[in-house]
Structure formats: structure tokens, C-alpha cells
Amino acid sequence: MPISLDLKEFEAPLLEFGGPGMFTDPREGLREGGPFDMRFGAARGERVNIGLIGCDQMVARTLDWLKRTEGYLPADRGVASYPAFPGFEAVFRSKLTTSPRWTITFSGPHSELHKALALTNIKDRFEGVLGAFSSALRRLGKLEIAKPDVVICCLSDEIMAKCRTIQRTLSKEEKKAAEALKKRQASIQLDLFDLVTEEQPDDLLSRDFRRALKAQAMVERLPVQIATSSLVLEGVSNQGSSTRAWNSSVGLYYKAGGIPWRMKLDGPETCFVGISFHHVKTREKHLVRSSIAQAFSSQGEGFAIRGGDVEYDDRQGRNVHLTEDQARQLGRDILAEYRDRVGGTPLRVVLHKTSAYCEGERLGFRGALAEVPIVELINVMQTQFRLVRFGAYPPNRGTLCTVNDSAAYLFTTGYMREFRTYPGPHIPTPIQISGDQIGDLDQVARDILGLARMNWNTANVTGGTPVTLFFARRVGGIMAEYGLATEEKPPSSFRYYM
Structure with a gap:
């Protein structure tokens, strides 16, 4: 069977700063134009x-x-x-x-x-x-x-x-109690690690x-x-x-409250969202919590939201999904937080997830975001796909390879023409892009490349993971610790999680 390959390359994403002009390197932009929030005048x-x-x-x-x-x-x-x-x-x-x-x-x-x-x-x-x-x-x-x-x-x-x-391991008594609960699982509706030791406080392992x-x-x-x-x-x-x-x-x-730079976006006002699942193991139970690794408005606002707990079953491993009701509630929370911060409803919402969307997630998210004109559910997944070119260097960063008009692979790392080198230690691995009702694959790819430069914890330009997913594990871990400190709802500003 013949294989059809279509290759195209995108330019480095443009970033906006305080002064006129746009730059691809945050450091050059900050030197020449200052931070983006200089546009706010006396408000900064x-x-x-x-x-x-x-x-x-x-x-x-x-x-x-x-x-x-x-x-x-x-x-x-x-x-x-x-x-x-x-x-x-x-x-x-x-x-x-x-x-x-x-x-x-x-x-x-x-x-x-x-x-x-x-x-x-x-x-x-x-x-x-x-x-x-x-x-x-x-x-x-x-x-x-x-x-x-x-x-x-x-x-x-x-x-x-x-x-x-x-790191804490369960004692022999706790393991024995957990095994007993496993046997009772068929007849009693309890979580696997629920109520192992009722009289003791719940500890993260x-x-x-x-x-x-x-x-x-x-x-x-x-x-x-x-x-x-x-x-x-x-x-x-x-x-x-x-x-x-x-x-x-x-x-x-x-x-400290500043906005160093903003992604240049050609198109409607957009809210980008990364959805991740965080496993929380305690002495008493094993929970799977969904969390927004980061939601980003095209105006530069970043926020994190904690989703609901997902019932854990050790047979499912890492293949975890939200129910339709949980996806709907999470979608509503995203819109509510966005409106509070930006003052209106986005014209486009793009959701990034590292696993496929199940039917319940698709129905729930689309139901909650029904008033948004454009909703894209995008899968950003690891892959074993490799592309080799002649010469000493790997494919250029920004290369999109489409195989048989179906599978799409984007190199978010690779040879960088602006530096005339590949700064990575290993062979660059592309990400596979798929999704539900993708309107413009080129725009999705450009968005991901731009979001890979929106990590405000560094001025480095070589990172390859979109910021919507980059902090997923960190956000989940901090929220788990926050739950030990207080029962209050965690603050949403992403400044606390970086």
C-alpha cells in the first residue's frame, strides 16, 4: 500500500510585547519592547x-x-x-x-x-x-x-x-485491610482504599x-x-x-502580577484549556482528580481549576475519563472563570488532552460550551513516529507531517533556523494531533507552537510542550497538598502554581 506524506513548515510564532513590533524570541522582545503589560499604562x-x-x-x-x-x-x-x-x-x-x-x-x-x-x-x-x-x-x-x-x-x-x-508505604495491617476491602467490593459500594483506618488522619503517600x-x-x-x-x-x-x-x-x-509577553493570535478571541488527570494515593483511598493544568485567554490571563473526582478502578490503569456530567460541569466552570477574568464569553475554546475523548466527555464539553461559536477538542499525544532528513540535523521545529491525509505529526522541537542549530540532547519526537471536528489543522498546529512559548517560568525558546499541558502534574500535586491545608476552594490564578 503506497504511503502519502505531506510536509509543511510553519514559521516561529510571533509574540507581542509592550512596544511596537513583534518578536519570536522572548528575550529580544523584552529587551526591545519591554513587558506586554506596559500597554496598561498607569495600571501597572x-x-x-x-x-x-x-x-x-x-x-x-x-x-x-x-x-x-x-x-x-x-x-x-x-x-x-x-x-x-x-x-x-x-x-x-x-x-x-x-x-x-x-x-x-x-x-x-x-x-x-x-x-x-x-x-x-x-x-x-x-x-x-x-x-x-x-x-x-x-x-x-x-x-x-x-x-x-x-x-x-x-x-x-x-x-x-x-x-x-x-514516600510512605502502607503497613502490613493497612495492606491487609485493603485486600479485605477488595473482596468486599462486589457486594459493598466502597472505594478500594476507603476507610482503611478510620481513626487515623488521611496522609498522602x-x-x-x-x-x-x-x-x-x-x-x-x-x-x-x-x-x-x-x-x-x-x-x-x-x-x-x-x-x-x-x-x-x-x-x-x-x-508578582506582570504579563511578560502575549501570543500573537490571528483569529477570534480564544480560550485554550489543558485537561489532565492526577492520581492521588493516600493511606485511606486512591482518587483520580481531573484538573485544568492551565486555561489561557488570548489576552494573556492564565488560571487553573480543579475538576471533580473520578471513580478509580485498578483495572482501567491510566485510561481515565470524565463522565458526561463531570465534563459539563468542568466546561461551565471554565466559562465562568473566563468571564470573571476577561469580561465576556470567548468566541473560540480549544481543549487539549493527552488521551482520546470518550463519548461522555464530548457530549458534556460541547453541551457546556454550546454558546461558544467554535469548540475544538484536540488530542495532543506522544508517538513513536520519527522523521529523518539528509544531513546532520533533524527536521526543523514547526514541521507538520501528514500521513495518508489522516495522521498528523507536529515537531514542536527540532532544528531552529534562527540559532542555526538543534539545541536538544536527543532525537526530537513529534506529537500526534487528532481530535473531534478539527476545522483548520494548520491553525491548530500554529496554536500549539505558540503555546509552547507561553511558559512564563522561563525565557527559554526551546521548550516543546504547549503550556496548557506542561504544568499538568505540578498543578495536580499542589492541589492535592492544598487539600491537606484547608477545605477552601483553591485560588485559580496560575501565579500560585508556577
């Missing part, structure tokens, strides 16, 4: 107020690093893909501000932090260190006159070594300190930036200073 702030929490040594190192980012940092490696950093104020047209009243340090062996680090029990140590930072965040969150815009939590090497993650810390900060409505030695110190294994300055400064500016 001209200062980024920074809080700091940590041991005295790490806070001092972080302050030194912030001082360095205020000035010029020369280019790394002397190549175009690693440009010099002109200085924070020169890039963002805003001044970094720190203050002793926004700075909380833990000094000496008798401080709350150091006592917690000395605990031998892993779980107690994790909780103790988290509690020390949480108390400090609470103090900053209760400032009446002026709170910092964003808080840098300075994590020492000791904290990262002793508290980075904790796997916890990540960074995510737990961000969840605690969300309770106080404070965006958090993490600073470790790999950011604030020079080292053989660390990125160069200008690269670190670009990446950390973009994230800091966005978390």
Missing part, C-alpha cells in the same frame, strides 16, 4: 516587592543574587541562544525592591527551622520544616499595610537533601516539598519563587549566570 506597577524566607546564609546569598540581576550579566557560552542579561530594570521597566520587614530569617541552632531539620523521623522532619516556612508565610500574609508581591523561599542544600520528597510549600503559600494568597544553590551560586553543573537571570526574572515578574 513600577516596583516588584520581594519577600524572603530562609536560614540567614541562604537569604544572604539570595539577596546577593538579586543584586547581581539588577546589573548586566554577560552572555553564556558566547552563542546566540544564550544572550546577555541587561539587568532586571532594563528588561522589565520595574525595580526590584526588598525590605527587612518582608524578610524572615532563621538564625542559629535553636530556631524553629534548625530544630526541625535535626529530627530523625523523616515525616516529622518534613512536616517540621514545612511548618517553619508556613509560619513565616503566615506572618507576611497578615501584614496590614503592604504585603510583598512575591515571596522567595530560600532552600538550603540541607533542606533539599533531607526534605525534597517523602508521596509528597514533594516544593509543591507542599506552594500550597501553604496559596493559603496566604502569596505567590512563591523557590531559590536553591543551583540558582544563586555559581557551579560547574549550574546554568550560566545570564541564563539563570533570564529564567528566574521572567518567573518572578509574572508571579
Whole structure:
């Protein structure tokens, strides 16, 4: 059977900034035009107020690093893909501000932090260190006159070594109780891990300190930036200073309330949404929670929403789907949040998902979004497809290969003509694009390429995952931790999740 291949290549996506003109590289755009929110005039702030929490040594190192980012940092490696950093104020047209009243340090062996680090029990140590930072965040969150815009939590090497993650396994008694529940499953409507130990609190079996810390900060409505030695110190294994300055400064500016850049969109006002499923295993149960990894308006607003719990069945593995009612409710929540932020209903909604849509999901989403003129349910999936070209380099980034007018593969990474190189370590793998009622495949591909440059946690241009799906696991993990801290609905602004 003959195989038909159709190849086309899209130009690098254009981004909008504060000044006139559009650029494909965020760093060039910020240098030349400043951040996009400069278009808001007097509505934007001209200062980024920074809080700091940590041991005295790490806070001092972080302050030194912030001082360095205020000035010029020369280019790394002397190549175009690693440009010099002109200085924070020169890039963002805003001044970094720190203050002793926004700075909380833990000094000496008798401080709350150091006592917690000395605990031998892993779980107690994790909780103790988290509690020390949480108390400090609470103090900053209760400032009446002026709170910092964003808080840098300075994590020492000791904290990262002793508290980075904790893993807990079920005890013999808990496993025995879980097996008993399995046998009762046929006659009693209970979840597999439900009520293993009624009298004990529910614990996450796997916890990540960074995510737990961000969840605690969300309770106080404070965006958090993490600073470790790999950011604030020079080292053989660390990125160069200008690269670190670009990446950390973009994230800091966005978390403080700014909009660094916006995707240039030729077409109707659009809301892009990424849907993911997060598995939450606790001592008492196994839940599957749907979450919006990120919803993005074409105006630059980003937000995250937690969906409903999905009944887990160990026979289904990772092949999880929403019911029609859950999809409908999630669609309604997306529209409601969009209207609150933007002030109207989008003319187009594009949903990204890494697995196929079942019939219930299609009916539910389309029912909830019936008033939206254009609704596209897009599958963005991994694939084993490869494309080899003559020469030393792989296919160009932006290459779309359609096989037999049915299967479509998009290279979101690859050879970058603007840098005359392929910056990746491995053979680039395309993503397969499919979906329900795709109107314009070329537009879908261009959207994905553009969304791959909307990660405001970095100024890097080589990322290949659309931002709608990039933070899926992180969002789910932070929301799981947030549920341990409070029963309140988590804030939706994506500044808290980055």
C-alpha cells in the first residue's frame, strides 16, 4: 500500500510585547519592547516587592543574587541562544525592591527551622520544616499595610537533601485491610482504599516539598519563587549566570502580577484549556482528580481549576475519563472563570488532552460550551513516529507531517533556523494531533507552537510542550497538598502554581 506524506513548515510564532513590533524570541522582545503589560499604562506597577524566607546564609546569598540581576550579566557560552542579561530594570521597566520587614530569617541552632531539620523521623522532619516556612508565610500574609508581591523561599542544600520528597508505604495491617476491602467490593459500594483506618488522619503517600510549600503559600494568597544553590551560586553543573537571570526574572515578574509577553493570535478571541488527570494515593483511598493544568485567554490571563473526582478502578490503569456530567460541569466552570477574568464569553475554546475523548466527555464539553461559536477538542499525544532528513540535523521545529491525509505529526522541537542549530540532547519526537471536528489543522498546529512559548517560568525558546499541558502534574500535586491545608476552594490564578 503506497504511503502519502505531506510536509509543511510553519514559521516561529510571533509574540507581542509592550512596544511596537513583534518578536519570536522572548528575550529580544523584552529587551526591545519591554513587558506586554506596559500597554496598561498607569495600571501597572513600577516596583516588584520581594519577600524572603530562609536560614540567614541562604537569604544572604539570595539577596546577593538579586543584586547581581539588577546589573548586566554577560552572555553564556558566547552563542546566540544564550544572550546577555541587561539587568532586571532594563528588561522589565520595574525595580526590584526588598525590605527587612518582608524578610524572615532563621538564625542559629535553636530556631524553629534548625530544630526541625535535626529530627530523625523523616515525616516529622518534613512536616517540621514545612511548618517553619508556613509560619513565616503566615506572618507576611497578615501584614496590614503592604504585603510583598512575591515571596522567595530560600532552600538550603540541607533542606533539599533531607526534605525534597517523602514516600510512605502502607503497613502490613493497612495492606491487609485493603485486600479485605477488595473482596468486599462486589457486594459493598466502597472505594478500594476507603476507610482503611478510620481513626487515623488521611496522609498522602508521596509528597514533594516544593509543591507542599506552594500550597501553604496559596493559603496566604502569596505567590512563591523557590531559590536553591543551583540558582544563586555559581557551579560547574549550574546554568550560566545570564541564563539563570533570564529564567528566574521572567518567573518572578509574572508571579508578582506582570504579563511578560502575549501570543500573537490571528483569529477570534480564544480560550485554550489543558485537561489532565492526577492520581492521588493516600493511606485511606486512591482518587483520580481531573484538573485544568492551565486555561489561557488570548489576552494573556492564565488560571487553573480543579475538576471533580473520578471513580478509580485498578483495572482501567491510566485510561481515565470524565463522565458526561463531570465534563459539563468542568466546561461551565471554565466559562465562568473566563468571564470573571476577561469580561465576556470567548468566541473560540480549544481543549487539549493527552488521551482520546470518550463519548461522555464530548457530549458534556460541547453541551457546556454550546454558546461558544467554535469548540475544538484536540488530542495532543506522544508517538513513536520519527522523521529523518539528509544531513546532520533533524527536521526543523514547526514541521507538520501528514500521513495518508489522516495522521498528523507536529515537531514542536527540532532544528531552529534562527540559532542555526538543534539545541536538544536527543532525537526530537513529534506529537500526534487528532481530535473531534478539527476545522483548520494548520491553525491548530500554529496554536500549539505558540503555546509552547507561553511558559512564563522561563525565557527559554526551546521548550516543546504547549503550556496548557506542561504544568499538568505540578498543578495536580499542589492541589492535592492544598487539600491537606484547608477545605477552601483553591485560588485559580496560575501565579500560585508556577
